[in-house]
Amino acid sequence: MPKTKPVLTFTIDGKKCRTSPGQTILEAAKANGIYIPSLCYWEGMKPAGACRICTVRVGGRYMAACTQPAAEGMAVENDVPDIQDMRKAIVEMLFVEGNHMCPTCEKSGNCELQALAYRFQMLVPRFPFQFPVREVEPAGTKILLEHNRCVKCLRCVRGVRTRDNKTVFGALKRSKDKKIAVDQALASALPEKQARQAMDRCPVGSILRKEVGFAVPIGKRKYDKKPIGSEIEKAEG
Amino acid sequence: MPSKGLVTAALGRHRHDRARLIDILRDIQAQAGCVSPEAVAEIAAGLGVSTVAVEGVATFYHFFSARPAGTYAVYLNDNIVSVMKGRAAVAAAFEKAVGCKFGETTPDGRIGLHRTSCIGMNDQEPAALINGVVFTSLTPAKARVIVEGMKAGMDPKAMVASFGDGANASKIVRAMVKNNIRKEGPVVLAPFRSGSAIKKAVKLTPEEVIAEVKKSNLLGRGGAGFPTGLKWEFCRREKGEAHYVVCNADEGEPGTFKDRVILTERPHLLFEGMAVAGYAVGAKEGVLYLRAEYAYLLPYLQKVLADLRKKGLLGKKIAGKTGFSFDITIKLGAGAYVCGEESALLQSAQGERGEPRDRPPFPVSSGYRFLPTTVNNVETLCAAARILEKGGAWFKDMGTARSAGTKVLSVSGDCKKPGVYEVPFGLTVRRLLEMAGGTDARAVQVGGPSGCCISRGQFDRAIAFEDLATGGSVIVIGPQRKLFEVIHNFMEFFVEESCGWCVPCRAGNPLLLRKLEKIMSGKGTPSDIADLESWGKTIKAMSRCGLGQTSPNPILTTIQNFRELYESKVDRNRDFKPEFDLAESVKAASEITGQKLAAHDPENPHA
Structure with a gap:
């Protein structure tokens, strides 16, 4: 750097x-x-x-x-075109793998998956929607896990630890059944700052701090006006 | 349900060591029949980690179950050769006699029926594991006898009526498994006198040992073909508080079973190869990572290790060499194909979920316990021992210019003599089929599902790194077989065995499978074939580890070599046919209401 x-x-x-x-x-x-x-x-x-x-x-x-x-x-x-198309294919895979209803999502406008889809000008995924049955899990007192939207990026698994270095989030199962889970007791005991961080770092609307989903109105969110990546490209001057 | 006592005892036995979580979970599963949420919580508390950390490991491996798997847990192999050899009838006989379906456990919890991926018995299918005991060459009649035994409360070991050959019949193994050694080659399966390799090795410097292995041109036998001498050299050069030798005995590629035979008949050769590797890289400890399916060999392998210690071929001052000590421990897996991938294997050996690591760093610098490690295949280590015994030049003389030595092949499927063949590299598929009695094959799957499916016109291709590279699996597909059934079986396997870490493999393979099913159901058009090729290419390019990078191969290699098969299945006069079948999806409703749906004409959808 x-x-x-x-x-x-x-x-x-x-x-x-x-x-x-x-x-x-x-x-x-x-x-x-x-x-x-x-x-x-x-x-x-x-x-x-x-x-x-x-x-x-x-x-x-x-x-x-x-x-x-x-x-x-x-x-x-x-x-290069072929790599960009394969990247776009992965974004599309994520859209069909879960259930992503942008208009009703708390994260819309701040969502990196949505922003990538715009950046790649995704219209309709080339893949058939899988419509998996997934749940919304009230994970303790502070956090809500919206499994329909989870992309298994593992940011929460990697980034959220307790003071004594215990992981709070973890991955369960494997293959297409893989899902993110939370140690409820540890998640409920997270300090407010960490709970907010867990939500903010989640690229999609899968980890939600209860009661604050719409604190910033749609229209005033990160990617509402500028595409993802533009801050890096602009810095180049 | 496990009592607290079981968990406490297991934790004690494994010294509350987080790195031994899989051992702890294995104990609980064996004793309680499941790893319940209560047990997870107790283990987490005992190890001082979060519940998700324990549950993550417990739910990764398929021999662990959250609900009781049955006092008798029957795991029937569902790979394609098992299917070819009559799995359906055997499964039906089990279900009828037990009174529950596969995927269920009887209400009294006594018997559970489960399916599992290849268990390394392809030359004697259909095969099943019952509480770890292997049952081979099953028939409906044999299944009924087994169920009677289970209902009568017999020990599965006592239900083994006759024993296999060689060490399978020894007192300590007593398994019905057969070796089926059809051809002994000079490198791996020839007789071996313990000590003849390591005694020569310790007279050389470690650098000289590495030079001898390099001279032999030995390439890794797991399939990737990395030069073994070079790997050892890289590992030796790395600085670290310890170095390790890890033997990959997790052969999970459907259709391979040769390591099982080597472990049964030549374990002393393998362990000596590990000691040679230890001497070469400067390791004091070796780990044999043994797939759970082969746990029945564990007591036997422990005894071989004990014998080698007695002979001074393991332990301290090996072969009289002052300052050289080396010993081997065995770690068991718990059911996950991906653990054959070396970095996933290391994670698993450390008690974690078997998810591959990112490379770099490579295991030679950051391997077992994140220290310098050489990870080698069973067969590679055997060859290395033999190279020290007989010399690199002797070895290099066999095989082809690029692929020195011999290859141990596991041949199964539609052939008269399934079993293990140790042959020189360069042997053609045609010659192998002649030896195995499978010359009327319509196709041969070389290298298992992750390898290549070849057609009759390609039978003169050679088994060698420069042509048909293989970890050892050769599945003969007879003229009577439906190739789509084979491809479908392989794709289901990959979908299930993906670790789920990266998107292309986790989300992409189910899409490939679904597209394949669309074509199989007669609803495909040429564009669907093009989609399979394009999506397959994306998954290969973008996936994180070898599993995803090869998972589209069953489809891609058959499109390449059996294109006419795909084309005969699709409607060439249409650009698109929907996967969705309106009449089919409203069938139940139509039956209830008695209203008949007007026939849907895709050519005129708005009529």
């Missing part, structure tokens, strides 16, 4: 980028004003490589930009 002296150079779609060793392609791109779309990534958290939307191609091989460190001389393909 800016403070450390850049010591390696590589390219993204032919554009020369500088970064320091250890930086991932995603972080390095961001520092160089290039937006690589992502969903499960959250700055400061250990990357999970779960959504795969940040997939790029280097030397014919596909890799997640959020987990792959940039290397000297690397030629990264990012904004």
